[in-house]
Structures are given as structure tokens and as C-alpha cells.
Amino acid sequence: MIGFIRFADNLSAWFGKAFAWLIVLMSVGTGYEVVSRYLFNNPTAWALDVSFIMYGTLFMMGGAYTLSRGGHVRGDFLYRLWQPRNQAKIDLVLYILFFFPGVTALILAGWKYAARSWSYGEVSVNSPAGVPIYQFKTVIVAAGILLFIQGLAQVCRCIHCMRTNEWLAAEEDVFETEDLLMQKAAEAEKDAHP
Numbered sequence: 081m082i083g084f085i086r087f088a089d090n091l092s093a094w095f096g097k098a099f100a101w102l103i104v105l106m107s108v109g110t111g112y113e114v115v116s117r118y119l120f121n122n123p124t125a126w127a128l129d130v131s132f133i134m135y136g137t138l139f140m141m142g143g144a145y146t147l148s149r150g151g152h153v154r155g156d157f158l159y160r161l162w163q164p165r166n167q168a169k170i171d172l173v174l175y176i177l178f179f180f181p182g183v184t185a186l187i188l189a190g191w192k193y194a195a196r197s198w199s200y201g202e203v204s205v206n207s208p209a210g211v212p213i214y215q216f217k218t219v220i221v222a223a224g225i226l227l228f229i230q231g232l233a234q235v236c237r238c239i240h241c242m243r244t245n246e247w248l249a250a251e252e253d254v255f256e257t258e259d260l261l262m263q264k265a266a267e268a269e270k271d272a273h274p
Contacts, residue, residue, distance in 0.1 A: 081236045082248065088233030089250045095226055096145025102138040106131050125209035129131045133216045140223035144230040148250050168241035175235050183227045243256030 115128035146152055159167060197203075197214040204211045240248050 081240060085233045085236050085240075085248060086251075088230050092148040092226060092230045093253060094145035096142045099138055099141035102134045106134045106138075109134070125207050126211050129204045129207045129209065129211040129213075133213060137216060137219050140219050141226070143223055146227035147227065147230045147234065150250070151253075160171070163245060164241050164247050165245045168238040168247075172238040172242070174234060175231060175238070179231050179234075180228070183231060187221055187224035187228065190217065190224055194218045194221055244245055 096111040109127055109130055113124055117123040159170070162170075194214070197217040201212065202214045202217070204213050237248050
């Protein structure tokens with residue numbers, strides 16, 4: 081069970097980090113559009129659509145990673161006061177009643193939209209450039225499958241927590257800059273005063 085949790089966490093992290101590079105592409109594309117529009121008075125017909133597509137892809141493909149790291153919004157004003165075992169019981173019920181039906185609907189509806197979009201090579205109607213968007217519809221299915229796999233790992237986490245009364249945390253792979261600077265300062269202080 082722990083092996084599957086680690087597999088799902090690593091899979092979600094790989095996809096989340098890979099698609100995070102879209103931020104760089106969005107920045108370059110937006111920068112190009114600003115320069116082209118305001119310095120050369122030659123706006124592009126594609127920049128807005130491409131930035132929407134990249135942002136949507138980033139958002140969708142980052143969902144499983146965010147779930148694996150406990151980053152989704154949670155109304156926990158009561159939840160955080162409970163024992164971990166009770167939290168896990170509630171989470172398990174909510175995953176079964178709401179998460180899996182919702183993600184399954186996302187996958188099935190996304191499959192239908194993607195298949196239809198691929199069948200006629202759908203393009204954006206919002207710009208004269210006719211930017212293709214059928215590949216973006218496929219992202220809906222891919223994101224749903226990743227969420228489903230990560231949801232199974234979260235269910236395993238719940239079962240593990242109900243047995244041990246302790247949450248199995250994901251490996252930390254992202255740190256706040258302030259935390260890193262404080263850690264570096266503490267290490268420098270420790271080295272200066274052994």
C-alpha cells in the first residue's frame with residue numbers, strides 16, 4: 081500500500097513539475113505579445129488563445145500533484161481538531177461519495193469532448209488565427225486519470241491513517257524561499273559557533 085502511495089505521489093509530482101514549465105512559455109508568449117503590440121503596433125492573433133490553453137493545461141495537470149501534497153482548499157475549522165484516525169474516516173467517506181464520482185464524470189465527459197474535438201480538428205472560435213484546441217480537450221482526460229490514480233493513493237493514505245492514527249506525508253519537494261534562507265542562516269551560525 082505504501083509503495084502504491086509513493087508511486088502515485090511520484091507520478092503526480094513528475095507531471096506537475098513537467099507542466100509547471102508552461103509558466104515560462106506563458107511568460108515568454110505574453111512578453112512577446114506586449115512588445116509586438118505596444119512597440120511595433122503589430123498585435124498577434126494567437127497570443128490570448130495560447131495563454132488560455134497553457135494556463136488551463138497547467139491548472140488541470142497540476143491538480144493531482146496538488147492533491148498529493150495536501151494543497152487543495154479545505155474547510156478545516158473543525159476537522160483539524162479531530163484525531164487523525166477520525167479525519168481519515170471522514171476523508172474516506174468523502175472520497176467515495178464525492179471525489180470518485182466527480183473525477184469519473186470528468187474522465188467520461190472529457191473523453192466524449194476530446195473524441196468529438198479530434199474528429200473534426202476543433203479550433204478556437206475566439207481568435208482569427210484558428211488556434212487548434214483539440215489537444216487541450218485531451219488534457220481533460222489525462223488530468224482526470226491522474227486525479228483518479230492520486231485519489232486511490234489518498235484512499236490508501238486514509239486506510240493507513242485509520243490503522244496507525246498518523247498521516248503518511250508526501251515527500252517534501254518544494255520549499256519556501258524564506259525557509260531555505262533561514263535554514264542556510266542556521267547552518268552558517270552553527271558552523272561559525274561549533
